Amino acid sequence: xxxxxxxxxxxxxxxxxxxxxxxxxxxxxxxxxxxxxxxxxxxxxxxxxxxxxxxxxxxxxxxxxxxxxxxxxxxxxxxxxxxxxxxxxxxxxxxxxxxxxxxxxxxxxxxxxxxxxxxxxxxxxxxxxxxxxxxxxxxxxxxxxxxxxxxxxxxxxxxxxxxxxxxxxxxxxxxxxxxxxxxxxxxxxxxxxxxxxxxxxxxxxxxxxxxxxxxxxxxxxxxxxxxxxxxxxxxxxxxxxxxxxxxxxxxxxxxxxxxxxxxxxxxxxxxxxxxxxxxxxxxxxxxxxxxxxxxxxxxxxxxxxxxxxxxxxxxx
Amino acid sequence: xxxxxxxxxxxxxxxxxxxxxxxxxxxxxxxxxxxxxxxxxxxxxxxxxxxxxxxxxxxxxxxxxxxxxxxxxxxxxxxxxxxxxxxxxxxxxxxxxxxxxxxxxxxxxxxxxxxxxxxxxxxxxxxxxxxxxxxxxxxxxxxxxxxxxxxxxxxxxxxxxxxxxxxxxxxxxxxxxxxxxxxxxxxxxxxxxxxxxxxxxxxxxxxxxxxxxxxxxxxxxxxxxxxxxxxxxxxxxxxxxxxxxxxxxxxxxxxxxxxxxxxxxxxxxxxxxxxxx
Numbered sequence: 210x211x212x213x214x215x216x217x218x219x220x221x222x223x224x225x226x227x228x229x230x231x232x233x234x235x236x237x238x239x240x241x242x243x244x245x246x247x248x249x250x251x252x253x254x255x256x257x258x259x260x261x262x263x264x265x266x267x268x269x270x271x272x273x274x275x276x277x278x279x280x281x282x283x284x285x286x287x288x289x290x291x292x293x294x295x296x297x298x299x300x301x302x303x304x305x306x307x308x309x310x311x312x313x314x315x316x317x318x319x320x321x322x323x324x325x326x327x328x329x330x331x332x333x334x335x336x337x338x339x340x341x342x343x344x345x346x347x348x349x350x351x352x353x354x355x356x357x358x359x360x361x362x363x364x365x366x367x368x369x370x371x372x373x374x375x376x377x378x379x380x381x382x383x384x385x386x387x388x389x390x391x392x393x394x395x396x397x398x399x400x401x402x403x404x405x406x407x408x409x410x411x412x413x414x415x416x417x418x419x420x421x422x423x424x425x426x427x428x429x430x431x432x433x434x435x436x437x438x439x440x441x442x443x444x445x446x447x448x449x450x451x452x453x454x455x456x457x458x459x460x461x462x463x464x465x466x467x468x469x470x471x472x473x474x475x476x477x478x479x480x481x482x483x484x485x486x487x488x489x490x491x492x493x494x495x496x497x498x499x500x501x502x503x504x505x506x507x508x509x510x511x512x513x514x515x516x517x518x519x520x521x522x523x524x525x
Numbered sequence: 526x527x528x529x530x531x532x533x534x535x536x537x538x539x540x541x542x543x544x545x546x547x548x549x550x551x552x553x554x555x556x557x558x559x560x561x562x563x564x565x566x567x568x569x570x571x572x573x574x575x576x577x578x579x580x581x582x583x584x585x586x587x588x589x590x591x592x593x594x595x596x597x598x599x600x601x602x603x604x605x606x607x608x609x610x611x612x613x614x615x616x617x618x619x620x621x622x623x624x625x626x627x628x629x630x631x632x633x634x635x636x637x638x639x640x641x642x643x644x645x646x647x648x649x650x651x652x653x654x655x656x657x658x659x660x661x662x663x664x665x666x667x668x669x670x671x672x673x674x675x676x677x678x679x680x681x682x683x684x685x686x687x688x689x690x691x692x693x694x695x696x697x698x699x700x701x702x703x704x705x706x707x708x709x710x711x712x713x714x715x716x717x718x719x720x721x722x723x724x725x726x727x728x729x730x731x732x733x734x735x736x737x738x739x740x741x742x743x744x745x746x747x748x749x750x751x752x753x754x755x756x757x758x759x760x761x762x763x764x765x766x767x768x769x770x771x772x773x774x775x776x777x778x779x780x781x782x783x784x785x786x787x788x789x790x791x792x793x794x795x796x797x798x799x800x801x802x
Contacts, residue, residue: 226798259796259797262633263632264629264632264633264796264797265796265797265798266794266796280793282632282633282634282635282636282637282638283635283636283637284635285635286633286634286635286636287635289633290633291633293629293633295626295629295799297625297626297627298627298630299547299551299622299625299627299630300551300555300556300625300627301551301554301555301556310543310547311630311634313539313540313543314540314543314544314631314634314635314636315634315635316535316536316539316540316635318539358630
């Protein structure tokens with residue numbers, strides 16, 4: 210087993226719930242940064258997160274978090290915070306009481322635990338409701354308190370299971386900014402989502418999971434580049450669209466070129482992205498075309514996921 | 526002791542205290558707490574009518590009150606009220622967290638499993654005793670109250686009444702200690718510990734009729750030997766040498782430690798699979 214102390218390592222991990230498969234033969238190494246764990250509901254995301262935090266034990270294989278086995282909670286949880294999918298709390302708890310108790314279990318005395326609980330409550334914007342019972346909170350407030358629970362002890366590894374569920378657009382944007390901030394500070398932030406494109410912009414790398422198996426892992430453009438059987442789609446917004454289209458059709462590696470509605474650009478499918486972009490530069494200079502945008506059109510998480518499970522890239 | 530060991534011990538104590546404090550609050554004031562209060566009221570429901578309707582000649586018969594309380598204590602308070610109060614409280618220490626889907630918060634804390642088990646157990650024990658000890662005192666007083674307030678006070682506040690009361694309270698403490706550990710383990714081992722609990726209850730009631738080697742495997746047998754007043758078990762009871770009190774106490778405490786150890790092992794295998802519960 211790798212003793213990597215800066216990574217989360219899964220070595221040939223499988224988990225069965227009786228006869229039912231949770232995850233199958235997963236081997237992964239997750240470096241620091243923001244890692245998106247994406248896949249539809251029931252694909253095995255939560256099982257992977259539970260295995261990382263020791264809430265589940267692997268049926269086979271081994272998991273190690275910064276060199277620590279999840280079967281050692283007293284060593285693991287000073288380093289790990291986990292915001293689970295469960296929308297439940299200890300009966301009768303207030304936000305402040307819940308966090309104070311959690312911090313006391315980390316060994317802080319009552320006054321210190323209460324002070325730190327207040328700090329993290331302020332961080333998630335819940336000061337007005339801190340003394341109210343959690344049972345009376347809205348979905349978004351409960352989500353914030355769960356996040357506060359995961360963040361309260363400043364863990365090195367933060368695991369967030371569907372943290373954007375139930376948040377309004379402003380809160381989602383704040384949450385994504387917070388996750389980025391933590392990742393840029395060198396922490397491991399692992400975030401799951403069943404909405405495949407939700408983490409497109411924010412993630413440093415993604416793990417795509419389907420039916421309990423990991424389909425791909427790494428940076429999205431890199432994963433997309435490795436899928437050679439599907440031509441890469443490039444979106445070009447420019448003037449003189451017809452002139453550009455005529456030149457593009459002459460290129461050998463171009464499979465298809467479609468005019469966008471209103472004639473403001475082209476969607477090109479090519480088997481050689483690098484060759485195409487070199488040729489495009491030349492054509493634009495020769496014909497004096499003004500280009501507004503050149504962007505890949507199918508290196509989104511959603512498109513890559515569709516390709517990996519045998520779809521057509523989501524029709525993009 | 527090295528400074529590191531002292532820090533470790535301090536951490537465990539703080540964690541145990543936190544867990545126990547939360548548990549006491551939950552068991553006394555949380556959802557489902559009503560069950561232990563109802564159980565605690567049952568002996569009073571027997572003692573009060575007895576007080577009101579007891580015939581005149583028997584009112585001053587101290588021996589009669591002592592014998593009746595000893596029987597009521599053994600067959601009803603100990604083997605029904607204390608037994609079911611412990612079942613209600615201790616089975617739910619872990620099972621209740623699973624039912625409320627809040628166990629994961631404890632499993633996500635930096636707690637060694639034995640610390641989790643001991644903290645929860647002590648919380649359950651304190652909560653149970655806070656209800657059952659006053660109930661025992663009140664029942665004892667109500668059983669003697671037909672003698673009149675001043676005679677009752679005189680009996681209860683001096684020897685032998687005070688000694689008997691202390692003996693009964695010690696039995697309640699030890700019963701909660703032993704039964705509590707059993708029910709905590711039941712709650713960790715089985716999804717539905719009801720069957721095992723009823724079998725245990727049957728066993729405890731059958732103890733007087735079991736051969737001596739089997740009597741040893743029972744909480745009730747060891748508690749009997751501490752009883753301040755001997756309780757008759759009828760003509761079919763099989764006699765056995767009573768366990769010396771010191772051995773009974775030490776045996777029950779050792780038994781509790783073993784059960785808590787087994788509970789810690791069972792807790793190491795806890796997983797969060799709420800959907801399948």
